[in-house]
Amino acid sequence: MRISINDLHKAFESRIRLGIMSALAVNDGLDFNSLKEYLDVTDGNLASHLKGLEKEEFISVEKSFVGRKPNTKYFITKTGKVAFDNHLKALENLIKSQK
Amino acid sequence: MKQEQRYIEDIAEIRSMMERSSRFLSLSGLAGIIVGIYALVGTYIIYQIFNFHPESILSGEAQFESSSSQSPKVYLLGLGMLVLAVGTAVYLSAKKAAQKGERAWNASSRRLLVQMAVPLLAGGILILILLAKGMIGSIAPLTLIFYGLALFNAGNFTYREVKSLGIIEIILGLGAAYFMQYGLVIWAIGFGAFHIVYGIYMHFRYER
Numbered sequence: 001m002r003i004s005i006n007d008l009h010k011a012f013e014s015r016i017r018l019g020i021m022s023a024l025a026v027n028d029g030l031d032f033n034s035l036k037e038y039l040d041v042t043d044g045n046l047a048s049h050l051k052g053l054e055k056e057e058f059i060s061v062e063k064s065f066v067g068r069k070p071n072t073k074y075f076i077t078k079t080g081k082v083a084f085d086n087h088l089k090a091l092e093n094l095i096k097s098q099k
Numbered sequence: 100m101k102q103e104q105r106y107i108e109d110i111a112e113i114r115s116m117m118e119r120s121s122r123f124l125s126l127s128g129l130a131g132i133i134v135g136i137y138a139l140v141g142t143y144i145i146y147q148i149f150n151f152h153p154e155s156i157l158s159g160e161a162q163f164e165s166s167s168s169q170s171p172k173v174y175l176l177g178l179g180m181l182v183l184a185v186g187t188a189v190y191l192s193a194k195k196a197a198q199k200g201e202r203a204w205n206a207s208s209r210r211l212l213v214q215m216a217v218p219l220l221a222g223g224i225l226i227l228i229l230l231a232k233g234m235i236g237s238i239a240p241l242t243l244i245f246y247g248l249a250l251f252n253a254g255n256f257t258y259r260e261v262k263s264l265g266i267i268e269i270i271l272g273l274g275a276a277y278f279m280q281y282g283l284v285i286w287a288i289g290f291g292a293f294h295i296v297y298g299i300y301m302h303f304r305y306e307r
Contacts, residue, residue: 015112022114022116022117023116023120026120031206037202091109094102
């Protein structure tokens with residue numbers, strides 16, 4: 001089996017995006033603030049990465065209100081899960097093949 | 100070679116994020132040991148100094164009268180122990196989280212607390228209702244059972260070992276309900292001895 005760097009999805013090049021996908025893969029939905037706490041990033045930085053992943057349709061967004069405060073919750077989509085799993089597999093194979 | 104290093108770090112980051120975001124892993128083992136000691140000391144005080152023997156509830160009205168004058172002191176001591184125990188657990192867990200460069204108050208710990216709060220509140224209110232009806236003997240078995248249920252539930256959101264401790268507490272609670280005259284002794288085993296055993300195990304397994 002040939003494994004190349006091409007199998008690595010370029011949407012996951014950033015550690016922050018990788019972190020977002022990892023957290024969403026094991027949780028059924030996380031809100032913006034929880035993600036921010038786990039990743040320890042600024043609002044703007046997180047928002048731009050979330051937008052990027054949303055554009056790829058790897059995550060879905062659900063907006064609601066808690067009292068009067070807007071609350072945005074993020075979920076991993078099926079496409080996102082498949083892409084993330086493939087990326088993980090590619091990473092593992094690349095490490096194995098280089099040993 | 101540089102690339103490879105990056106892939107390994109990527110995988111480490113993924114694993115760590117999956118773990119951190121699904122479980123609260125800063126629960127302190129040391130706190131388990133200290134809380135266990137509180138429980139043992141508290142039980143000793145109740146038995147020796149207050150001379151409080153709840154088993155007398157079963158054997159007749161007369162003895163119950165004599166021990167009931169001590170009841171307020173016992174309740175106060177129990178409340179004090181609870182505050183001290185929760186305070187110690189929170190303080191040491193926050194410290195452990197800070198050492199790891201994490202926040203103690205995050206989505207994982209909030210979820211853990213909510214999961215524990217439901218059985219604990221239900222049990223706490225039930226015990227207060229029974230106490231109001233004079234059933235002092237129900238305290239030991241019910242605190243053990245509901246605490247055990249809370250731990251069993253919590254085990255899904257923190258270290259798995261917490262689940263086993265929960266099952267032990269539930270079994271002890273049921274035992275304490277059947278052998279009500281030994282309620283306080285069994286309570287001391289559950290909250291004292293087993294907390295210490297659990298704490299030592301966790302401390303050596305995860306905190307060294």
